[in-house]
Amino acid sequence: xxxxxxxxxxxxxxxxxxxxLIFSNHHKSKKQEEFLELLRRKEEAIRHLYKFLEERKITFxxxxxxxxxxxxxxxxxxxxxxxxxxxxxxxxxxxxxxxxLGLIAEFDTLLLELLxxxxxxxxxxxxxxxxxxxxxxxxxxxxxxxxKKLLSEFADRGIPISLEITEQTLFKxxxxxxxxxxxxxxxxxxxxxxxxYSSLKMVADIVAKGxxxxxxxxxxxxxxxxxxxxxxxxxxxxxxxxxxxHLKTVAECVENEEIKEALRKAGIDYGQGxxxxxxxxxxxxxKLSA
Numbered sequence: 479x480x481x482x483x484x485x486x487x488x489x490x491x492x493x494x495x496x497x498x499l500i501f502s503n504h505h506k507s508k509k510q511e512e513f514l515e516l517l518r519r520k521e522e523a524i525r526h527l528y529k530f531l532e533e534r535k536i537t538f539x540x541x542x543x544x545x546x547x548x549x550x551x552x553x554x555x556x557x558x559x560x561x562x563x564x565x566x567x568x569x570x571x572x573x574x575x576x577x578x579l580g581l582i583a584e585f586d587t588l589l590l591e592l593l594x595x596x597x598x599x600x601x602x603x604x605x606x607x608x609x610x611x612x613x614x615x616x617x618x619x620x621x622x623x624x625x626k627k628l629l630s631e632f633a634d635r636g637i638p639i640s641l642e643i644t645e646q647t648l649f650k651x652x653x654x655x656x657x658x659x660x661x662x663x664x665x666x667x668x669x670x671x672x673x674x675y676s677s678l679k680m681v682a683d684i685v686a687k688g689x690x691x692x693x694x695x696x697x698x699x700x701x702x703x704x705x706x707x708x709x710x711x712x713x714x715x716x717x718x719x720x721x722x723x724h725l726k727t728v729a730e731c732v733e734n735e736e737i738k739e740a741l742r743k744a745g746i747d748y749g750q751g752x753x754x755x756x757x758x759x760x761x762x763x764x765k766l767s768a
Contacts, residue, residue: 523575526562531581535561536588539757542766543608543728543750546742551766555608555642555750557757558589568757583618586611590624597631599760603767606638608667608692616651629662640692642667643684655689665691667728671699671716685723693720695746697731704740717745 530536536558543553558569569576569585576582593600593609600607615621632639641658643666658664666689668681684690695713702709720727729741732751741749755766 520575523572524579526560527572527576527579527581530560530562531584531588534588536585536592537561537566537759538589538592539566539759540603540763541750541757542755542763543748544754546729546738546746546749549754551605551755552748553606553608553640554603554763556589556593556610558585559757577614580614582612583615583621586615587618587621587624590621590628594624594628594631596760597628597635597637599764600632601635601637602764603637605767606640607632608640608642610642610669612643613651616654622654626658626661629658629664633662640665640667642669642694656687659687659689665689667692667694669694670696670730681719681725682723685725690725692728692748693725694728694730694750700729700731700737700741700751701733703744704737713746714744721745 537560539557539559540554541557542551543555544550545552560567560569560572576585611625615625629639639662641664643655655666659666666684668684668690671681671693681690681693693716695716699709699713703713704710717727719725726747727745728748728750729746730750732738732741732749732753734753738749738753
């Protein structure tokens with residue numbers, strides 16, 4: 479599938495060719511049947527994704543980020559959601575396939591439009607907002623244009639914005655990032671640190687440029703902090719690094735009091751996870767700010 483572009487007709491034709499090849503064998507093995515079922519599910523998921531795009535069936539939720547010192551809400555992160563058969567579905571269900579098909583920029587562009595439509599309500603939250611961006615987003619000129627427009631509108635309303643650099647793919651668009659930082663006085667969040675392409679060198683480069691203000695620890699580090707001494711040593715080392723570089727740390731996937739307290743004692747600044755708050759519609763987040 480890597481050689482197929484994101485043309486829906488081309489994808490459908492390829493699926494038909496593969497299924498025809500499998501069906502031509504009248505004595506299919508169990509593995510062939512399992513592969514055919516996997517193929518069917520993937521084809522269905524792809525159809526759903528194109529429907530989400532064509533019919534604009536997306537929305538966003540907000541998840542509070544909490545100070546580990548006093549438990550108060552310090553920020554909100556914007557999270558994409560899909561509207562599927564009357565239900566709200568996490569984008570994480572489809573995220574790997576979205577990247578495989580090269581559709582992340584299209585979805586993130588729609589998300590920017592939605593945020594712009596509800597900017598007055600977002601301003602009532604009274605807290606800084608984290609918005610995810612990817613390298614693939616910034617390769618699309620229409621996304622860059624809409625991002626600049628949204629940043630200007632947020633600035634006019636006095637809404638502090640930090641952009642989360644997601645590392646599903648290797649990040650390359652540093653020239654544009656430098657320009658954004660200069661034009662809008664932006665700071666950036668290094669997301670999912672400890673996984674993917676994130677590295678201490680990348681963080682050091684961002685800090686050296688004066689662009690970073692937050693570092694988010696990946697869920698895999700947080701979930702294993704209490705049980706894996708090597709991961710604990712790594713996290714403790716990261717805390718020391720951030721103190722010396724004036725970065726604030728955010729622990730994702732905080733799920734209980736025990737891990738929250740351990741992270742607080744370790745010197746982590748903020749926590750995010752279901753222990754504090756689940757992602758919620760804007761209307762519910764506004765009630766927290768009332």
